[in-house]
Amino acid sequence: RRVREAWEAFKDQFNKSYDNSTEDLLRLKVFEENYRAIGAQETSASATYTLQLYEWSDWTEEEFRASRAGAVAGGAARLEGAVDASDVLLGGAVGSGPFSDSLDWRCNSTNPKGVAGVSPVKDQGTCGSCWAFSAASIAEGVTAISDGVLLDLSVQEIVDCNYANYGCSGGTVEGGLRYFMSDGLALTEDYPYENTDEQACAASSTESVTTGTQMLVSSFSEATLMEMLYQYGPVSAVIAASCPAFAGYKSGVLTEGCTDTCTGLDHAVTVVGYGFDAGADLPYWIIKNSWGTEWGESGYARLARTGDGVGVSGLLCENDAVQGAEATTSCTASFSQ
Template sequence: MKSAVILLIGLLSAYSYLNQEENDCYTEFQSWKIEYGKSYTGQQEVFRFFNFQINRNKVNKHNSDPNKTYIMRMNQFSDLSEEEFSLLYLTHYISNEVIQQNQITDDQYQTYKNDKTQNSVDWRKITQVKDQGQCAGCWAFGAVGAAEAWFYVKNKTTILLSEQQLIDCDSQSFGCNGGYQNLALKYIANHGLNDARVYPYIQKQSASCKYDTGPYKTNGAQSVSSNNFKSYLTEYPLVVVVDATNWQFYGGGVFKDCNKSVNHAVLAVGFDENDNWFVKNSWGTSWGEKGFITLAPGNTCGITSYAYRAI
């Protein structure tokens, strides 16, 4: 009898604890909705809270592991399942298409010797973090980032260019359904881009192309082999495609939990003395390290597999 009473007390305590945990989580969920301007009704509220609970537990479990080299943090994606996040924010590239679509070689892939190659380089301060929203236009943001960096380094010009023009007007890509950053770089060289204020971003593809030409033209595009990646990155940032499947809750530190199945275009913006890579994303400044991520050395997430630069 005594043991049964003890078991009952234990079950009641556990139930009370779980209720308290859920109450705390729900309070956190309400605060999170206010912070990110989210609003739901009916069953949608229940479903989003369910995802929030799962993600909160995932983040807490990860951060309690002392062997992890990076932290996770709840952010604007906290109400999304892994599947939803992938569908909304990642593009499922076919590697052969990425590498073969009118690719321009970098001196027949011979190793490029750059006397200016340094032990570390950091271009993060020359490029502004933007937010693609729920439009799979990362290819446009990556290409625009590469062009903006080229203008800054080569022409001493600081300019914010229009991703929307590429999404609306580059017929070789697919707007908010994905595209090719190498072909976008060729579009910029052939057509030119407008200032982002002239052709502002609206997080969706317009019904028609507003301006198919612009005053800001580069001279061309060039692919960058893994052998030359670091040397070229010393000169200015490169647009790359990576596996960002597990990036949803990245909050800081050195990330390495990925493979090389590329699904997202970003901008490589430097490396440190330990050969960790600095990368600019297009998910706003509330994600990661104020919009950036640090990747472990080597071909982490496939970063050196498919790289391009403006020339």
């Protein structure tokens, strides 16, 4: 009875309606799985994170992956023309000094460069364009660090003009970063996000305001990811996201993911920092998502740092950054961080 009452309340909250009773029952079955996962988490004495219901809590995993994920793991192709981050990092910068325990690129006082390198959280909508959002976030961060200007860069340009990927049907972060390095990116205000891939590339009618230099890659190394964050700003990660633990995340330090291998990776996020939760007694990564500010901790999540290896939900499987950027504008965007 409790599940049925929660189901009716969920449908009212998110204005859900279905074509017939058969579909209603099918949706109820999916909802019940998510609802019971929340209940189990709430009653766990060792829980370090909380879950909640979202508008997609009645979607199948395939439906969720198609519209709220969209990343494709880069594999061996990701390494072409890229530099292994461990070959160019200074090493030891994080191990000693004021940022050995925490770093956050969202604020100018919580990172070694003294600049904010993260634009506001956005929502990819029903387009599988997370890969483009992550690539744009990396471009924004490295531009802020290299040139001292925080720009809101066009995700739609990456979706429309990066022909190595498949728009709303998915793509690789490195494909988006390669476009940033070869063609540069315009401002969002000049090339706004449309939640579609059905329009022609309009890059020729907009002005590129920043261009990246060299792509850096890393896998399976916590220390290297920390050094990448310290020296070059936000770093991309491709994770597995289509399970209740991540899709239903509300708050806290997430210790359970959707995979413990590098298979099933389907969603790109941006690592913007790290820290330590004294209450949970856990070190964590701070990730920026592209599901709007109603998800997680105002659009962000904290995932437990677990040492070298795959990481929670595959966080350490594929990490990409850009070594430098050159801005062609000195106009600083004004964001509330």
